[in-house]
Amino acid sequence: MFTLGPIGFTAPWLLAGLAALPILWLLLRAVPPAPIKRRFPGVALLLGLTDDETQSDRTPWWLLLLRTLAIAAIILGFAGPVLNPSKNQGGSGPLLVLIDGGWADARDWSRRMDRVEVLLEKAATDGRPVALALATELPEEGLQFQPAREWAAQIPGLAPHPWDPINAEVIAWADGLEGRFDTFWLSNGLDADWRTEVLGALDARGAVQVFESPGPAYGLRPPVVDDSDIVLTVLRDRAGANPDVALSAIGLDPNGVERELEQVTALFEEGENTAEARMSLPPELRNRVTRFAIAGQRSAGAVVLGDDSLKRREIAMIAGREQREGLQLLSPLHYLDKALRPSADLLDGALLDILPANPDVLILADVATVAEAEEQALLKWTEAGGLLLRFAGPRLAASDVSRAEEDPLLPVRLRAGGRNVGGAMSWGEPKALRPFAEGSLFYGLGIPEDVRVSSQVMAQPGPELAERVLATLSDGTPLVTRKPVGQGQVVLFHVTANAEWSTLPLSGLFVQMLERLAVSSGGTRPSAEELEGTTWVPEQVLTGFGQLEDAGIMPGVPGERLAAGQVGPDLMPGLYSGGDRRLSVNVIAPDRALSATNWPASVPVEGLETRAEQLLKGHLLTLALILLAVDMVASMWLSGRLRGARQGFVALIALMVLVPDSQAQEVDDQLAFEATEGVVLAHVLTGDASVDEMARAGLVGLSRKLTERTAVEPLTPIAVDLERDELAFFPFLYWPITANQELPSNEAYTKLNRYLRTGGLILFDTRDGNLGNTGAVTPEGRRLQLIARPLDIPPLEPVPEDHVLTRTFYLLQGFPGRHNAGGVWVEAAPPDAELAEGMPFRNLNDGVTPVVIGGNDWAAAWAIDAQGAPMYPVGRGYAGARQREIAYRFGINLIMHVLTGNYKSDQVHVPALLERLGQ
DSSP, X not given: OEEETTEEESSXXXXXXXXXXXXXXXXHHOOOOOOOOXXXXXXXXXXXXOOSSOOOSSOOHHHHHHHHHHHHHHHHHHTOEEESOOSSOOOOSOEEEEEOOSGGGGGGHHXXXXXXXXXXXXXXXHTOOEEEEETTBOOTTOOOOBOHHHHHTTGGGOOOOSSOOOXXXXXXXXXXXXXXXXXXXXXXXXXXXXXXXXXXXXXXXXXXXXXXXXXXXXXXXXXXXXXXXXXXXXXXXXXOSOOEEEEEEEEEOTTSOEEEEEEEEEEOXXXXXXXXXXXXXXXXXXXXXXXXXXXXXXXXXGEEEOOTTTOOEEEEEEESSOOOTTOGGGOTTHHHHHHHTTTXXXXXXXXXXXXXXXXXXXXXXXXXXXXXXXXXXXXXXXXXXXXXXXXXXXXXXHSOXXXXXXXXXXXXXXXXXXXXXXXXXXXXXXBOBOOOOTTXXXXXXXXXXXXXXXXXXXXXXXXXXXXXXXXXXXXXXXXXXXXXXTTEEEEEESSOSSSSSBSGGGSHHHHHHHHHTTSOOOSSOOOHHHHTTOEEEEEEEEOTTSOEEEOTXXXXXXXXXXXXXXXXXXXXXXXXXXXXXXXXXXXXXXXXXXXXXXXXXXXXXXXXXXXXXXXXXXXXXXXXXXXXXXXXXXXXXXXXXXXXXXXXXXXXXXXXXXXXXXXXXXXXXXXXXXXXXXXXXXXXXXXXXHHHHHHXXXXXXXXXXXXXXXXXXOOOOEEEOTTTSOSTTOSEEEEEOOTTOOOOOHHHHHHHHHHHHTTOEEEEEOOSSOTTTTGGGSHHHHHHHHHHTTSOOOOEEEOOTTOGGGTSSSXXXXXXXXXXXXXXXXXXXXXXXXXXXXXXXXXXOSOOOSEEEEOSOHHHHHOBOTTSOBSSOOSSHHHHHHHHHHHHHHHHHHHHHHHHTTGGGSGGGHHHHHHHHTO
């Protein structure tokens, strides 16, 4: 294809005809030879006569220009002009579309999918078979070349993964490719070790062309605790237009609503790809932080999760005896203070004064007995989830606490007197620790050789003792025991907290044991040795777009795999729990740096802009016909054969101007005819093709269910353009909300308010699945707030149990869609709507709620394809099928509510409803 700027020509050889235009101009301008003069007397009789038809001796210049332009338009039209032609994307034979598919692709995923659609359309036009692969999810069976249009149907189901392609897997896959094919590679722009080898393998198979965004990719390293500050490090792979980046700390407020707790700005120095910011948070806010995120970035790499290493626990410590003067090392709390102060806030005071502050951990060092009031308060605090950590000592050994029967504040019964090892009356040498058993909380911790125990309190044997032991000595006697108390637990170290009875407090093992018990959070990631033999269960995982989702039934991860830290299909980034600890796994490692890929000069690199090709042939030929028509009229005018030339030109211009208006009128009339022929459900166009298609398919599925189960037989759903179409034809509008949806104009808002005031109903669906709880902070929720602000929406309330939506056709208790997160809002009931005596619901027999607002993605649950099969998954197994059925029932109830109003709230229906309800 020959191109001139933004225009290409499919038959450029026809452009040679333009060279003949100057010759044509000269021929048309040529003056005929002068006539030979002959005297003839009879000519005098013709003098003074006029002829109705005249002919110029030469063609006027403006008419010549008109004809030249008409011929030029014909030549250009047949040369096949194309506006915004695809560059360097022609060819024949198989084509591989390779997408990196990692977290860095998420920042502009929609643009990448638009580019893929354009590539597939071009391949379909050229008749090229296509194979599509993600480097983060490589096909095991090799490349499957199929018609391009089959791949186009799978694009809406593609999503980026929250990890990078794995080097060894991608290289092995590329080395195993066979055959000849060209490659279109949609790269995220990040440099990686595997790119050079994969590029070489693909280049050996055919031509390679790369598409990537010129903008920088941003990442966020895990936070580092520096005294009371949190240090956040932002990465980018190349310089961008904005040198400053906003960082947000996100967590739960006292009401349990997720919101931004703090924001700071990181500034990139010129030429640097790393920037730091310090965030200072009070302990209360710091303990509420669940994650940090780069504002405006939508990827898993721009989010880091907080875990126990970030939180500063509040720990109260009480000793049974005072520190001896001048003997600080013999203080019962000295080693605990050294181990815990760097990572926790320590509280001092009397027991009953400390408990109202609700500390995370309470440590009793050699405290034998407590007062009855203190015991009751301690039990209540522990049962509510507190951790009571006790250490033995001379006082506990000499007391009779937990001798005859088990004390509620001790995990086991104790023998009287304790045990001495290594003295004159001892049983032998000081004892070492036995390796921790596999089921122990301390399993995997290394035991230093110099740790010895010389004295301890002994546990009474019993049937429950084995399951309460966490650590033992080499001879099998318990060293650490634990038992649950309500939602909390009591742990006893059978030695002192100082070095009187053992060398354990002098070792690093002591701090590690406190960390395993969630007493200390050292601020550092556990080592591979510490994680060895443990299993961690995922609680929440990150999607490629940086959104937190419940981990569901995902299997546990071995501690060794967690220690490796390389995220992938078997280790999703997210929050993992093991025993009493929580550990985060993030996409960006603490030592990672980002850099841009330096592609070889032989590889063409383009951006992600998708300017659709537009054929200009029809427009140019139409222009040529118009010019020739004007030429014909002008020629007749010059020759005097056209009377009323001015009126003819006016009529021609009026015809050209009025044609579009008549076409628009024809469109409006067609819409009115289709919308009023029967009941028609409509959805609002959002500008996102995939969302609009989902909404259409959803209303098709709902219409089919209405036809099968009710007397309502809706026609084919219609897409509504708020700026152009009339809304009064439709009783119901489904409006899916997207994060980037444009706000309607003032004229559109006028139509919407008129529609709401005259009985129309709009179902706003943010599709985020969590509008009732945290939807206000989702992009869709914020966009809905902006859209709804100019609308005349009445006061709202969550759907009450007696709302007519729960019984217009089906008796319902929930309103699920593809999600089942609740949070559905309707117009609030009038203040005077009271529950009648003996009736199960209020007497509401007038009006229809003008809006229903939720985020359960109902259209996805209703959507069916051409064969009537569901298009999107809902839940799993029978539970998912049941959820889809309830979603259909909600849709039917909603449409019946629109069509019948609050008819089913009339008291005449009470006997039948009571019978159905079994009352």
